[in-house]
Amino acid sequence: MANIAKIQTLLNDTAKAIRIKYGIPNIAGVIVRDNGATTMNTIQGVKNSNLSETAAGNQMTASDYFNVGSISKPITGFLLACLIKKGILTWDTTIEEVFPEFKSKVFRDKHGMNDLFLKVKVYELMAHVSGMNGAQFYPDYNVATNPDAQNRDTDPFRFPQDQGLTAGGNSRDPEWMTNASLLYQRYLFTVLSMKKKKYLYNSAQNMGYQNQASSGYGATVTICTAMAERKTGKVWEQLMDEVLAGPLQGLFNIKFGNLTNGAQFHSFNSNTNKFVPNTSMDTSLMPFSSKFPTGGIHCTVGGIAQYIRYNLPAIDYSQIFDVQQYHQTVTTAAKGGLAVSGDQFWHTGATSSSLAAIRIYANAGRGVAVMMNCGPQGSNAGTAEFELLEKLEEIHKNWDTI
Known part of the structure; x- marks a missing residue:
């Protein structure tokens, strides 16, 4: 014993x-x-x-x-699975089902989006096999190693978090410290991700994931949270708190923030x-x-x-x-x-x-x-x-x- x-x-x-x-x-x-x-x-x-x-x-x-760190991704997947159990989403729910405006060619053309990822499913985003480049939108001026860098650098809709606008010390910080800002940023990230070309899963050029960059492979998890937000009308932080206050109450000691x-x-x-x-x-x-x-x-x-x-x-x-x-x-x-x-x-x-x-x-x-x-x-x-x-x-x- x-x-x-x-x-x-x-x-x-x-x-x-x-x-x-x-x-x-x-x-x-x-x-x-x-x-x-x-x-x-x-x-x-x-x-x-x-x-x-x-x-x-x-x-x-x-x-x-x-x-x-990145263990946050499968933990977010677990919380997502709890919402799937509630019928809010399924593992097979597609991006276009949640965001029907993306099906409009007029809408896509206006925002520089393509139609490659309309039918991407929740589980593909979670398992990193969507073909979507989940790299963060940091500027990278080495076009030889990052072919889409030029377009990303000049994109007026570059993701605000990756420009450092939400890193602290900015006089307009209070504008980002709202649920409305979080909803906006996750939706914006979804739109930006649908501007990129598609990469092949398991390609030698993309580290076996859906992107060729060295970071951000799992940022597509953010799109899953944006999908849950659109379906419920609630910010992901609220959904997470509600799940943790439900059948998980007192059992799962996790948090975000500080x-x-x-x-x-x-x-x-x-x-x-x-x-x-x-x-x-x-x-x-x-x-x-x-x-x-x-x-x-x-x-x-x-x-x-x-x-x-x-x-x-x-x-x-x-x-x-x-x-x-x-x-x-x-x-x-x-x-x-x-x-x-x-x-x-x-x-x-x-x-x-x-x-x-x-x-x-x-x-x-x-x-x-x-x-x-x-x-x-x-x-x-x-x-x-x-x-x-x-x-x-x-x-x-x-x-x-x-």
């Missing part, structure tokens, strides 16, 4: 040693086993590296949130070889980031553990969503947005100032996850992340002999 006390000590000691080894501000690990009946975690480190480790309230705790309770994102300062708080990622505009469904969701250790549990078919969550549909394989991704590799559903997440990874062995009734509010650029944070992930797998394997 497993010695839970010894396992907890091993979890804590392992995570602490990795944190010290790589000089990272914080790290958390989660193990879910036995079809969700057993959940254990470890949380090591501080909320703010500028403060002393012994400063009051500076230790990360089970109630604090970690940003999960990290809260003094927790900070951390970036690596190569001059000092230390992590420092990245205050640009924790502004008053954070709750109004229209693309947060692609990378701006935060989880507690309990929240990420519950997400793993929702993916275990042995538990009956049929009143909330259909896990079989959510897991249905499209190519190397499931309809709900998780990547698929053999018997493993997985995803990773990274911003410049946070990291996360998750592995779910649905049929085996288990999973592991690692999160940290510090980023990989110029540091060994990514190495630390996967070292702890492998240690969690090892602890699971040796569970009964520890």
Whole structure:
């Protein structure tokens, strides 16, 4: 029989040693086993590296949130699956069904849109196989490596978030801090995405995803949220809050916006070889980031553990969503947005100032996850992340002999 006390000590000691080894501000690990009946975690480190480790309230705790980066995409897919269960959308709902104005050639010509993506379905957007270039609309003047850069740079409807207008410090910031602005931005992103040419799934030119750029592959998730907004007349933030306040109430500790309770994102300062708080990622505009469904969701250790549990078919969550549909394989991704590799559903997440990874062995009734509010650029944070992930797998394997 497993010695839970010894396992907890091993979890804590392992995570602490990795944190010290790589000089990272914080790290958390989660193990879910036995079809969700057993959940254990470890949380090591501080909320703010500028403060002393012994400063009051500076230790990360089970109630604090970690940003999960692109794991936000399959989590958004799960929330979308909850709305599908309610009949608001289906996995096969098309863009033109939700936005009938797009079917008008006059409308498309007026806005420079094409007709290539009218019949793209929700699951294709979630699984990154739509052929739609989900890259963000950053200016890129290297036309040789980014052929559509010229048109994008001169487009008067360039996405405002990607111009930095919603990054904070602008005198007109209050205009963006409204639900109406969020609805507008997601609709605008949908229109802009339908101006681009179509890329072939699994092409050597596009990294195996639907776009040839190095970022934004999952930004098409934003279009799914825009579709839900059009169908309901409610902003996605409200829909998300309603789902979390319904049958998920008190179970799924996730949020968007600021990290809260003094927790900070951390970036690596190569001059000092230390992590420092990245205050640009924790502004008053954070709750109004229209693309947060692609990378701006935060989880507690309990929240990420519950997400793993929702993916275990042995538990009956049929009143909330259909896990079989959510897991249905499209190519190397499931309809709900998780990547698929053999018997493993997985995803990773990274911003410049946070990291996360998750592995779910649905049929085996288990999973592991690692999160940290510090980023990989110029540091060994990514190495630390996967070292702890492998240690969690090892602890699971040796569970009964520890």
